[in-house]
Structures are given as C-alpha cells and as structure tokens.
Amino acid sequence: MTQHHSKTAPESLLPVAGSIRNQGEPLRFEDVEQFIGISAKAAKPGEKATLWTKLALTSDDPFFHRVVDGLADVIYNMAQKAGVAVNLRRAGTVLLVLKPDNTADLWVDTAAVTIRCMVKRAVAMGSIICEHDIADITGMGFPCVEFGEKDKVLCIFREAWSFGFAFDMNPDGILDLESFTTTLGTLHRELRYRHLYQAIADEALFARLVSSGWFPFVEIITSEFKELLRYAEADFDLTDVEPTIVEKFDDTRLQHMLKRWVAKPHFAVKSDLLREAIEAFVSRRPVTVIKILLTEIEGILNDAHRATHCGQGAKVTGLLAFAKAAATQRAGGSNTLLLPEAFGRYLTENTFANFDPVKATGTAASRHAVGHGAAAQGSYTMSRALQVILTLDQLAFYT
Structure with a gap:
C-alpha cells in the first residue's frame, strides 16, 4: 500500500545515513545565577565553607539524594520562572549546561547519548551491538550537544533501578569534556555491572x-x-x-x-x-x-x-x-x-x-x-x- 503525504518533512529533520541527532531542543533559561559548587559540609555564617567543584556519585551513596534533591529544587525554580513545566522524576537522562552569560540549557531525555565501549570483535559502521559484544565501557557522552570551554555541566542518568550523577563546575576555566565523558562512563559501568x-x-x-x-x-x-x-x-x-x-x-x-x-x-x-x-x-x-x-x-x-x-x-x-x-x-x-x-x-x-x-x-x-x-x-x-x-x-x- 502506498501512502501519500501532503507535506514533506523539512530537510533539516530528515535522517541522514550514518548520522545521529538530538530528539528535541533543550529548555533554555535566562538570568540563571552562576553555580560555583556544592557544599561538602555544613558551615555557619562567617565560617569557611568547603565546596565540591567536581563530583561523581551513584544513588547508593546517601549524599546523592541530598545533592540531587537540592538540584531538582533549583531546576524547578528555573522552570517556574521561565513559565515551563519540568518533571525530573520520570526522566532517564537530565543534562544541565550552565553558560558563562548566565543562561542555561536543560536537556530532559532529548539529547542524543553515546556509550563508548571496547568491543570483543571487529564491527562495521551501522552494526547492531549486543551486550555480549562488549568488553568494557569507558565513556558516556552527548555528541550533538555543543559545549563551550567556559561551560559548567551537570548530569543525572538512570541505569536500571539506580542513578548516576556527576558535575563539573569548571574551576579551571576550561571545561575538560573528555574527563567528564570518562566520569559518566565509569558511573554507567559501575551501575550496570554492580x-x-x-x-x-x-x-x-x-x-x-x-x-x-x-x-x-x-x-x-x-x-x-x-x-x-x-x-x-x-x-x-x-x-x-x-x-x-x-x-x-x-x-x-x-x-x-x-x-x-x-x-x-x-x-x-x-x-x-x-x-x-x-x-x-x-x-x-x-x-x-x-x-x-x-x-x-x-x-x-x-x-x-x-x-x-x-x-x-x-x-x-x-x-x-x-x-x-x-x-x-x-x-x-x-x-x-x-x-x-x-x-x-x-x-x-x-x-x-x-x-x-x-x-x-x-x-x-x-x-x-x-x-x-x-x-x-x-x-x-x-x-x-x-x-x-x-x-x-x-x-x-x-x-
């Protein structure tokens, strides 16, 4: 049976062989207050505070829940201010990119995700990869998201019945995206093969x-x-x-x-x-x-x-x-x-x-x-x- 369409999809939306793309656009927030880190311990007014500027956790760690609950509240406030609805509790992958101009991009299950693996056999482009083909997992990334060297990144993702969370507040001023990719891959591997x-x-x-x-x-x-x-x-x-x-x-x-x-x-x-x-x-x-x-x-x-x-x-x-x-x-x-x-x-x-x-x-x-x-x-x-x-x-x- 032949199907006839009255409209043709825009060229930008047509799939290209061998290419990947995001499933949608991020939510964009304006006038976002800059994050500098997450407190490592309690501090009273006037006391010195110790901050985590880079961190990786799984939901097995009790600290994970405190940090993620706080982050969720911040994101909900951003969304409310922008007049949009966000449901993080049902999300599989949440990526927040904080820009130096006080804007932020929030990807909720819309960013394409790649898993970097070591494989047991030679594979051609476009081959179906099964779990038994995998020898190791060394990275997890977002190939279609544009990152700037001054950006800060946070990611929460679900793996089976657990979660991984990592962030990099870019304390050195140059985002080490390769390190962040490796960190996410480590979390993914530890959760999947717990x-x-x-x-x-x-x-x-x-x-x-x-x-x-x-x-x-x-x-x-x-x-x-x-x-x-x-x-x-x-x-x-x-x-x-x-x-x-x-x-x-x-x-x-x-x-x-x-x-x-x-x-x-x-x-x-x-x-x-x-x-x-x-x-x-x-x-x-x-x-x-x-x-x-x-x-x-x-x-x-x-x-x-x-x-x-x-x-x-x-x-x-x-x-x-x-x-x-x-x-x-x-x-x-x-x-x-x-x-x-x-x-x-x-x-x-x-x-x-x-x-x-x-x-x-x-x-x-x-x-x-x-x-x-x-x-x-x-x-x-x-x-x-x-x-x-x-x-x-x-x-x-x-x-």
Whole structure:
C-alpha cells in the first residue's frame, strides 16, 4: 500500500545515513545565577565553607539524594520562572549546561547519548551491538550537544533501578569534556555491572570462584558468568553448571576468539600452537589444550613484555605486574571491566600457583604443576581446559 503525504518533512529533520541527532531542543533559561559548587559540609555564617567543584556519585551513596534533591529544587525554580513545566522524576537522562552569560540549557531525555565501549570483535559502521559484544565501557557522552570551554555541566542518568550523577563546575576555566565523558562512563559501568564489582569485593565469594578456576573473564562477563555467580552465591557445586558452559563454546565461537588472538603480534607468532589447542578443545581433548596453552601463557606474556621494554624479558612476578599495568593503561583505569587487579590475584592463585610435590597438591589449573608433570590426571577436565582458554583470552585484551 502506498501512502501519500501532503507535506514533506523539512530537510533539516530528515535522517541522514550514518548520522545521529538530538530528539528535541533543550529548555533554555535566562538570568540563571552562576553555580560555583556544592557544599561538602555544613558551615555557619562567617565560617569557611568547603565546596565540591567536581563530583561523581551513584544513588547508593546517601549524599546523592541530598545533592540531587537540592538540584531538582533549583531546576524547578528555573522552570517556574521561565513559565515551563519540568518533571525530573520520570526522566532517564537530565543534562544541565550552565553558560558563562548566565543562561542555561536543560536537556530532559532529548539529547542524543553515546556509550563508548571496547568491543570483543571487529564491527562495521551501522552494526547492531549486543551486550555480549562488549568488553568494557569507558565513556558516556552527548555528541550533538555543543559545549563551550567556559561551560559548567551537570548530569543525572538512570541505569536500571539506580542513578548516576556527576558535575563539573569548571574551576579551571576550561571545561575538560573528555574527563567528564570518562566520569559518566565509569558511573554507567559501575551501575550496570554492580553485581561483578560486588562479587570481587566479597572475599569469600571471590575465593570460592578462584579456587574453582573461575573469574569474570571478558568473554563470559556479560553472559555465562551470571549463572556461575548465582551458583557461587548459593554455595552450590559449580561443577553442576560447568558442563552447560563448556557446551556453549563451539567451533564458531572459538574461531572468533582465535582470530582475536592472532591479531596481536605476540600471539600471532604462536598461531599454529594456538590453533592446535582450539582444535583439541572442539575434539574434547582437554589434556592437549591444557598442555599447550598453560605452557605458552608465560611465553606470550614475555613477548609482550619485551615489545614494550626494549627486548628485555622478565620472570613470572614481573610478568604479572606487567599484565596488570598494561590492562590498567589500556582501559584507562584499574576499576574497569578488565579488572586488572583482581585478575592479577587470579593468575597468582590459580594459573601460576605453586604446588607441593610431596603432598601432590598440583592440579591442571597450575602452569607450574602441569609443566613439572605434577598435575593429577583427573584434573585435566574440559572445564579446566576452558578456563585456560579464557585466561589466555583475557591477556589478549590486556596487551
């Protein structure tokens, strides 16, 4: 059926392929009193006051509610003075931009929003991105909003059942928009993946996962790890859920991972060995997988270390420190979804764990036990083989 329209949309409103735009215009307020900060503590008249000029909070912080309630009152007063209605309680994203000429722009769910991510696979422009494609979230911004270097910015946004809030009162006189974008991305990441950070912070829970050989690996952090975490939190036997996870790693998925590995020079020089390990996993030969990959992890780390340290190698302790530092530098912080600090602990307590040759405590999770032929035969399982694959994959994101 053909539809006929009597009017054509203005050219400025027509979508352009590959472009994005805001969903509407902001509310503009005049004669706005300049904000300089938010009081960090109470002060009596005549006393010195301590001000926050930059701050980032989530709604988990009790201070958040006091600050946001006060900000909402200020915005309502602005709107009332301008003769417009504003409902912030139903909003998903609120952006307030204060201009040096005492005007302000208020965007309430009308500004286009971008989330800056690290992805697990190569993507073309216009590709649909699913959550399982995301390796990390590093920024949140407003690409179609024009910011001036003298502007001040405040943003409140909803993520699931929680909120993030950040502001920059531009105390230096030059707005650091990149820093503000990173701050919002950090808040978004911490709220969206709160369960992961809580799992890492819970010593007993994290120890239970690590002792079983599991970790919030990048490849499973937005998918299979949720089920593992539920089992661990309930203190169920993780071996009950492991076969289901192993089955989800078919040849297609593993080939995608292999492609990711060999894109790195220090992985590419070992491509034949890595390919052999992947083929062995598909053929359900865990001994081959573990024997190949556990003994290659140290070599791959050393190659990456040499590439950034003028050809100089390092011992295991130095390599672990290098891995953590490389991940922190690449992701722009230590609290990203790459979890470099926690993974360093995992490598120490699992992959490079020592063993007692007298008491025969070695398992196929330990590179040292496997390398010395001290791992019990029964510990060479498909689950252990997958854990080794995921460990190597994690390092591909680090270096």
